[in-house]
Amino acid sequence: MNIVSSKRAVLRATGLGLIASAVPLGWKAWANQPLRPGVQSALIVVDVQNCFIDGGTLPVAKGAEVVPIINAMAPKFANIVVTQDWHTPAHASFASSHAGKKPFETTNLSYGTQVLWPDHCVQGSEDAALHKDLKLPTAQVILRKGHHPLVDSYSAFLEADRKTVTGLGGYLRQRGITDVFVCGLATDFCVAWTALDARDLGFATYVIEDACRAIDLNGSLDQAWKAMLAKGVRRIQSKEIGV
Ligand code: VGL
Numbered sequence: 616m617n618i619v620s621s622k623r624a625v626l627r628a629t630g631l632g633l634i635a636s637a638v639p640l641g642w643k644a645w646a647n648q649p650l651r652p653g654v655q656s657a658l659i660v661v662d663v664q665n666c667f668i669d670g671g672t673l674p675v676a677k678g679a680e681v682v683p684i685i686n687a688m689a690p691k692f693a694n695i696v697v698t699q700d701w702h703t704p705a706h707a708s709f710a711s712s713h714a715g716k717k718p719f720e721t722t723n724l725s726y727g728t729q730v731l732w733p734d735h736c737v738q739g740s741e742d743a744a745l746h747k748d749l750k751l752p753t754a755q756v757i758l759r760k761g762h763h764p765l766v767d768s769y770s771a772f773l774e775a776d777r778k779t780v781t782g783l784g785g786y787l788r789q790r791g792i793t794d795v796f797v798c799g800l801a802t803d804f805c806v807a808w809t810a811l812d813a814r815d816l817g818f819a820t821y822v823i824e825d826a827c828r829a830i831d832l833n834g835s836l837d838q839a840w841k842a843m844l845a846k847g848v849r850r851i852q853s854k855e856i857g858v
């Protein structure tokens with residue numbers, strides 16, 4: 616729990632919340648304190664790759680807009696993890712791998728329903744490279760996911776079979792990270808699945824809304840926010856993060 620919410624919890628528990636809201640100056644100023652990520656926090660920058668930006672194979676509307684926002688936040692974080700969607704050619708999540716299927720239709724794979732995508736983010740391709748303007752010199756780990764030919768992985772923690780782990784949870788835990796701040800592309804797929812799994816693993820989880828852009832397929836953006844908020848993911852804006 617961060618300082619602001621723990622103090623609010625104390626106020627609630629002691630019945631002092633009403634009194635506090637009636638005292639405008641000190642308390643109000645303090646309640647508007649920015650979030651200050653410490654050494655126990657990590658920024659997870661999800662899939663800011665050419666494929667998800669105009670000119671790429673699965674462009675997310677206005678995807679490039681997140682780049683300067685993420686670059687500006689990066690110096691506020693002691694720990695940064697970057698992910699890359701990193702598929703084998705003819706990956707099972709590609710429509711082209713399934714006879715008669717078109718992108719954005721679904722099919723059943725061994726682990727359940729899978730949305731089928733245009734071929735995208737093939738390992739080693741320019742399309743799979745991080746966006747050239749993304750400047751994260753202090754990032755410590757680049758995690759590549761979706762590399763098993765028959766299993767997709769929106770989440771940076773757990774693949775779509777919901778069994779195979781990427782190792783990121785163990786890495787963060789072993790480094791003493793308790794809070795994760797998630798941003799990048801796309802809000803309703805890889806960002807949301809990463810944030811939901813982070814909550815399941817017990818991390819305090821923030822999604823930085825203005826540092827994300829969505830695909831929004833059949834209401835997926837609304838659904839993703841509902842699921843995230845229901846699990847206790849906190850929806851924040853980059854300007855709320857202080858140094
Ligand atoms: C993603 C669809 C397919 C994402 C990755 O990064 O959100 N979406 N693969």
Ligand code: ZN
Nearest residue numbers: 700708736761
């Ligand atoms: Zn993918």
